[in-house]
Amino acid sequence: YYLEQTTGQPYLTLEIDREAVASYNLNVDAVQRVIEVGIGGQVASQVFEGQRQFDIVVRFPEDVRDSFKKIMEVPVYLPTGGFIPLKRVTRIVPQEGPREIAREDGWRRVIVGVNLKEIDIGTYVSRLQKAIDEKLDIPDGYFLVYGGAFENQQRAMNHLLVVVPLSLLIIIGLLYLMFGRLRYAMLIFANLPFALSGGIFLLLMRGFYLSVSASIGFVALFGVAVLNGIVLIAHLNELRQNGMPLRAAVVTGSANRLRPVLMTALVASLGFIPMAFNTGPGSEVQRPLATVVIGGLITATLLTLLVLPTLYNWMEKNRDVPDKDDAFGIHDDD
Incomplete structure (x- = not known):
């Protein structure tokens, strides 16, 4: 079988130390803007080329943000003048997060695929539905949809409901x-x-x-x-x-x-x-x-x-x- 991997992606998160921010008379928004604009970039303007338009994104040069050590040395300017390195008010926390968030018809979805052998798909799905009803208690907000070849089979069965009587x-x-x-x-x-x-x-x-x-x-x-x-x-x-x-x-x-x-x-x-x-x-x-x-x-x-x-x-x-x-x-x- 195949299970779509939704977790397991390693992330490094910059967490703001609010006590340190307060000791320097800073606010959290100022530190967040340094991280967002300097590392992630911010749209400063737009340039037009014929019917197309392109965003002009401003951020730190690559040699300033190509390693975590350099990122932690990014200056954060103080209200009283001067600056401090970013590492004084933030810390790097390794985390594990989602690899992707897939949606279908506005709903988040996870795919479980099964390759069948020596059994037809209708029989397998009927047994699977019976086992799920007997052994699983699906939480509120979750539901199962059987797609793929089974969905095509159900569509074909609907066509046969017209073809056979005809x-x-x-x-x-x-x-x-x-x-x-x-x-x-x-x-x-x-x-x-x-x-x-x-x-x-x-x-x-x-x-x-x-x-x-x-x-x-x-x-x-x-x-x-x-x-x-x-x-x-x-x-x-x-x-x-x-x-x-x-x-x-x-x-x-x-x-x-x-x-x-x-x-x-x-x-x-x-x-x-x-x-x-x-x-x-x-x-x-x-x-x-x-x-x-x-x-x-x-x-x-x-x-x-x-x-x-x-x-x-x-x-x-x-x-x-x-x-x-x-x-x-x-x-x-x-």
Whole structure:
């Protein structure tokens, strides 16, 4: 980890001896002005060069202030005439002070950086927040802000809150255009919760949290789940359009589409297995994504082959399967 160093800078401070100042009939302001103006410098005037202006700073020559011994010999003039060296009314005190004072949005801040390995950032921050809540009592006036990659992740999650619902609406629209009936689109869409449940279950079982990569995995999973639903429902409709009774079409169509649905799920799942158990660089991103896809495909495939035909049989009782052109009101005049 990395902790921003805010202290540890050595300082040498000139402290004024007020008793000595009073014994010489001086005041503290006179001594402070010698230190401020002679050593630090003071703006005496300005010079203009075109549109630019520059300050004219007056202070002691460098050969008078290039060592502490010489600084302590700087003259301080007395009200009664004459002068005394600065060392008569001041002393040098070594101190340790801040290296810098960093601010963000008007607040002082200290950065604690952590490099993560073999864990995703969402999981780490969740555990960190829990540990802080249980073990630390943060004083008043202090607060924690999680930035860096986690802040970027939260921003990406907010974008996904818009992208994912929009994607689902587009899927419903495309399914309606394909089948011509909203009930078929919603029937295929009902397969998504089955996929969602499997992805979440395996994600929690492996101890992962919902991250950006896991959310992207859900988007990919929804695509495969919808594809399996389309393959099955389109074939069932085709069998019924050819005159096969509803129940026979459901049984025959499910058996016919068993192999294509399993092949689609297996190809995707087997391809993600190396990512799910990867431990190399980038594994914190790959493992949640692969876990979601594998878990979701297991439940989605089983429920596509078992539950979806049952729902189709229940929904289509006493209904004829329409031709898509009829559904949109398109008729051939010939």
